[in-house]
Amino acid sequence: MEFSSSLTLLNSKTPFLLEKRILLLEAILEHGSISKAAKAVPMSYKSAWDAINSINNLCDNTVVLRETGGIGGGGASITEYGKNLIQSYTILQKEHTKFLEKLTTLTDFNSGNLKSLQRFTMQISARNQILAKIEAINIDKVNANIVLKTKSNQRLVSxxxxxxxxxxxLEKNKEVLAIFKSNNVMISTNNVKGFSARNKIKGLINKLTFSEVSCEVNILINDTDVITSVITTEAAKELELKIGQEVYAIIKSSDIMIGN
Incomplete structure (x- = not known):
């Protein structure tokens, strides 16, 4: 896996230098004309003028000096400040490229480490997000059943x-996230037979959190994955749930979303 990225510098969280704008400045420096520079980038003549206005407004000093012309546009030149700006960006871009090349040689992207870091940034309401690998894809006329194998060696069907x-x-062997809400996880103290839900995962309760109306149940699966279920306090008491108890987490296949 190779890393690639264009360089963007932020000033108060606003894009300040963008690659296309630098290309525009370089083209103006080469052609001495806004219309010719716009064609070289390429971008529309209006977009070029708007970009120049923005660049000049954002910078402490004038970057582009313009001389209005007729239908064909006018002449333009880059100030010394602008030339220094281009040079500075070029140096930063080269160092940025070196960094990406170094990152490629130092990091085993396929090991999943960076993928895991990327997953940390996901913000969704569903409590259960379990890493899994696609084992099979079974397609009918309308829907598809995705067979997943989790790192706790369990199979889930979505x-x-x-x-x-x-x-x-989606394709076989691709790593994805099985995503499902905690209130869609039912709990049974035995392996229910003849139940319509496709997914029945055995585990041990390792945490119970009660409130007046609900109970949050954490179920540890093979010392690896944790599935969270939220049921009513009344239901938890009827099931006589306790820490260390063996239970089954039951999830309908239609309640499991796929994310990647």
Whole structure:
């Protein structure tokens, strides 16, 4: 896996130098004309003028000196300050490229370390987000059943639309996230037979958190994954749930979303 990125500098969280704007400045320096520079980038003549206005407004000193012309546009030149700006960006871009090349040689992207860091940034309401690998994709006329294998060596089945397979670029052996809400996880103290839900995962309760109306149940799966279920306090008392108890987490396949 190779890393690539264009350089963006931020000033008060606002993009200040963008690659296309630098290309525009370089083209003006070469052609001495805004219209010719716009064609070289390429961008519309209006976009070029807007970009120049923005650049001149954002910088402490004038970057582009313009001389209005007729239909074909006018002449333009880059000030010494502007030339220094281009040179500074070029140096930063080269160092940025070196950094990415170094990162590629130092980091084993396929080990999943950086993928894991990326997943930390996900902010969604569903409490359960479990890493899994696609084991099989079974498609019918309308829907598809995605068979997942988690790192706790459990199998989950997710029912999604056929369009979602294409949109998410799903394929066998791809790592994805199985995502489901805690209130969609039912709990049984035995392996229920003849139940319609496709997913029945055995584990041990390692945490119970009670409130007046609800109980949050954390179920540890093979000392690896944790599935969280929220049920009513009344239901938890009827099941006589306790820490260390063996239970089954039951989830409908239609309640499991896929993320990547």
């Amino acid at each position: 029912s999604i639309s056929k369009n979602s397979i294409e949109n998410l670029v």
